[in-house]
Amino acid sequence: MAQPLETASDSALQGATKSRYYWVTPLGTAIILGLWVLYSLWEVLFHNSGSYGNYISPYFSPGVGNWFGWHVLDALYVAWIPLVFRFSCYYYRKEYYRGFFWDPPACYHSERPRPGYTGESKWPLAFNNLHRYAWYLVFIVLVFLWKDTVQAFIFKSGFGVGVGSLLLLVNAVCLTAYSFSCHAFRHMVGGGKDCYSCEGKPTVRYKMWHRVSGWNVFHGSWAWASLATVWAADLYIRLLMMGVIHDVRLF
Numbered sequence: 001m002a003q004p005l006e007t008a009s010d011s012a013l014q015g016a017t018k019s020r021y022y023w024v025t026p027l028g029t030a031i032i033l034g035l036w037v038l039y040s041l042w043e044v045l046f047h048n049s050g051s052y053g054n055y056i057s058p059y060f061s062p063g064v065g066n067w068f069g070w071h072v073l074d075a076l077y078v079a080w081i082p083l084v085f086r087f088s089c090y091y092y093r094k095e096y097y098r099g100f101f102w103d104p105p106a107c108y109h110s111e112r113p114r115p116g117y118t119g120e121s122k123w124p125l126a127f128n129n130l131h132r133y134a135w136y137l138v139f140i141v142l143v144f145l146w147k148d149t150v151q152a153f154i155f156k157s158g159f160g161v162g163v164g165s166l167l168l169l170v171n172a173v174c175l176t177a178y179s180f181s182c183h184a185f186r187h188m189v190g191g192g193k194d195c196y197s198c199e200g201k202p203t204v205r206y207k208m209w210h211r212v213s214g215w216n217v218f219h220g221s222w223a224w225a226s227l228a229t230v231w232a233a234d235l236y237i238r239l240l241m242m243g244v245i246h247d248v249r250l251f
């Protein structure tokens, strides 16, 4: 049987339904990011170490404080790097501008007039231009997180797998996917070039840019997944350190 054609009023109704719930996503973003920021402040400002046995919390790695014998607020020497990276992320900017500033809360809402708005050309929003440089630093941190992941499978008794090992592994995978699907990384790989087809055949650079563009489509999903895994891995290790739970060894 033929389906009835969609009418203008159907479209208007869908639009109204859509806009009626426009606040759900920005409100959810504000709640989750707000809780995560509070948790991170508690973790970074009120703890001087973040390791339990062969597990090292991603907030405390690499252990710069240990290298130099500084044992005050150890996480602060490193945690600012992923925090700057995450808060200057193009995807998160969209999310937290909507969630916290509500201006506009969704793409089909008009913006308030802002005569003095200078975008990211002046402080404080110019801070977001640090994103590319934060990527370089995050790459170094990622190398250490993978080293910690390998270490998380090596117990005193030899190779083994605990819940903590798996959490750190999933976290390293998600953070790697988040970092390598980054818009700034995509620009590093393929930006600054006007014409790829001018060379007659696909270049290696074009192929790399094409691959990173495919990863970039899912950047928002990796952003949330990596936030969840960093949080879960750190919380698991913190609860072990506090004696609230015991590590479960799978073998």
Ligand code: FES
Residues within 6 Å of the ligand: 085, 089, 090, 091, 092, 131, 178, 179, 181, 182, 183, 184, 185, 219
């Ligand atoms: S754009 Fe999100 S991490 Fe770079």
